[in-house]
Amino acid sequence: MKKVPGPRQIPFVGNLLAVGSKPHEFFRTCAEKYGPIVRMRLEQHREIYLLSRPEDIKYVLTNSQRLFAKGYHRDRILSMVLGNGLLTSEADFWLRQRRLVQPAFHKHRIESYADTMTAYTGRLLEEWRDDQELDIHKEMMRVTMEIVAKTLFDIDLKEPRYQGSDQVGDALDQVLRGYVEQFTSVARMLLESLPIAIPLPGSKRLKDSVDRLDRLIYDIIEERSGEDRDRGDLLSMLIAAQDDDGSRMTPKQLRDEVMTLFLAGHETTANVMSWTFYLLAQHEDAARRLAAELDEKLQGRVPALSDLANLPYTRAVINESMRLYPPAWFISREPIEDVWIDGYCLPAGCEVAMSQWIMHRDAAHFPQPDRFLPERWSPEYEKSLPAYVYFPFGAGPRVCIGNSFAMMEASLILASIAQRFEFELDPEHAVIPEPSITLRPKNGIRVKAKSRRSS
Numbered sequence: 436m437k438k439v440p441g442p443r444q445i446p447f448v449g450n451l452l453a454v455g456s457k458p459h460e461f462f463r464t465c466a467e468k469y470g471p472i473v474r475m476r477l478e479q480h481r482e483i484y485l486l487s488r489p490e491d492i493k494y495v496l497t498n499s500q501r502l503f504a505k506g507y508h509r510d511r512i513l514s515m516v517l518g519n520g521l522l523t524s525e526a527d528f529w530l531r532q533r534r535l536v537q538p539a540f541h542k543h544r545i546e547s548y549a550d551t552m553t554a555y556t557g558r559l560l561e562e563w564r565d566d567q568e569l570d571i572h573k574e575m576m577r578v579t580m581e582i583v584a585k586t587l588f589d590i591d592l593k594e595p596r597y598q599g600s601d602q603v604g605d606a607l608d609q610v611l612r613g614y615v616e617q618f619t620s621v622a623r624m625l626l627e628s629l630p631i632a633i634p635l636p637g638s639k640r641l642k643d644s645v646d647r648l649d650r651l652i653y654d655i656i657e658e659r660s661g662e663d664r665d666r667g668d669l670l671s672m673l674i675a676a677q678d679d680d681g682s683r684m685t686p687k688q689l690r691d692e693v694m695t696l697f698l699a700g701h702e703t704t705a706n707v708m709s710w711t712f713y714l715l716a717q718h719e720d721a722a723r724r725l726a727a728e729l730d731e732k733l734q735g736r737v738p739a740l741s742d743l744a745n746l747p748y749t750r751a752v753i754n755e756s757m758r759l760y761p762p763a764w765f766i767s768r769e770p771i772e773d774v775w776i777d778g779y780c781l782p783a784g785c786e787v788a789m790s791q792w793i794m795h796r797d798a799a800h801f802p803q804p805d806r807f808l809p810e811r812w813s814p815e816y817e818k819s820l821p822a823y824v825y826f827p828f829g830a831g832p833r834v835c836i837g838n839s840f841a842m843m844e845a846s847l848i849l850a851s852i853a854q855r856f857e858f859e860l861d862p863e864h865a866v867i868p869e870p871s872i873t874l875r876p877k878n879g880i881r882v883k884a885k886s887r888r889s890s
């Protein structure tokens with residue numbers, strides 16, 4: 436049997452020390468050095484096979500997806516937070532839930548959220564002043580969280596009763612920090628390898644945060660399950676959803692789906708926005724071209740859903756931003772039986788990883804791959820791109836359910852903000868990508884907002 440190439444592994448710790456704080460860069464270097472299939476080990480029991488040929492990624496995500504599980508069962512953090520929601524569930528249970536949840540993401544339903552997206556962004560803009568110093572990542576987390584709370588539960592986090600909602604952000608922060616550690620902490624790896632369950636560092640705080648979030652979500656579900664009307668939000672659809680046999684979701688299932696949509700539905704988009712403004716702040720030409728498109732097409736109006744089709748450069752900026760800084764920088768699967776790829780055997784139970792960070796920076800498909808060039812995204816170019824080289828939302832049956840929601844939201848937020856403000860990066864503040872479960876800017880992105888109206 437052919438041996439899969441890969442970096443030399445040190446007994447017990449495998450490649451963990453080499454990964455350091457930059458697993459995305461380590462993955463990329465390995466793919467460049469060892470080729471389209473690389474074997475590595477990050478923990479005692481975590482053997483990873485990294486794939487970077489589009490055909491192989493297609494095989495895993497689409498053609499033979501039944502041979503692969505998500506493999507989240509071994510992930511204590513995600514299981515605690517998301518339970519058995521869409522992102523983490525498996526097989527028939529997942530299929531049933533996907534069928535039940537899908538109608539909530541129907542085009543018309545999603546489109547009805549456009550006004551909330553622009554209204555909430557507008558509310559944020561009213562708070563900003565010329566020359567104001569901001570952490571743009573924090574601001575984007577806030578607005579996307581407010582948008583998802585409104586569209587998911589019909590609640591306004593600005594109301595006094597939700598003012599403790601920083602706890603929501605805090606819980607999320609705990610989860611994501613846990614993830615960074617998972618990749619990079621030798622101490623954590625050692626604790627995980629012990630045959631007894633020892634609480635991991637920070638896990639008590641995480642559990643408390645999840646408990647607080649749970650109470651909030653269960654209260655909302657209980658209050659809403661007694662109602663007999665469609666409030667237009669996603670939760671109304673989830674509560675009303677019926678399986679073929681007439682059964683509905685239990686409160687626990689509703690909780691898991693709601694928690695999943697809440698977390699998956701705002702942090703990713705907040706990251707897209709943050710990286711987009713970071714890139715625009717460094718590329719004056721692109722920022723100017725974007726502003727010109729918005730000025731010409733919107734004439735100072737608040738953007739509406741119907742404007743999006745006329746804003747190709749706005750969309751190109753988002754595509755290019757997600758290429759360079761994909762919020763989901765890698766996805767993985769677990770073969771449920773031994774599988775063969777390119778003549779190599781990938782054993783059941785290993786982790787098969789596919790990285791957007793690597794694929795999106797492949798010079799074969801993206802000339803000058805590390806440069807921010809929104810103009811590359813012409814319709815012809817997009818059409819010419821082979822499948823599975825650009826997949827910010829994943830692919831196959833488990834493709835992101837919130838794909839259209841996210842693209843609409845990102846475009847509307849970008850159009851609303853870039854129409855009125857530009858940003859200067861704080862030269863004293865280093866911006867560092869943190870490859871947690873999502874690719875987020877560690878310590879935020881500090882900027883100075885410059886009002887375009889006064890320039």
Ligand code: HEM
Pocket residue numbers: 521522523533695696699700701703704707761762763766767826827828829830832833834835836837838840841842
């Ligand atoms: C730019 C923003 C977003 C990005 C980049 C993104 C990315 C992804 C990716 C890559 C996957 C597939 C994961 C895998 O195959 O293992 C996924 C799945 C998922 N996403 Fe998103 N997502 C975004 C926004 C959203 C939004 C707005 C929602 C909901 C409101 C959402 C909900 C979900 C759910 C529920 C799944 C699991 C789907 C399933 O397995 O059936 N996402 N997302």
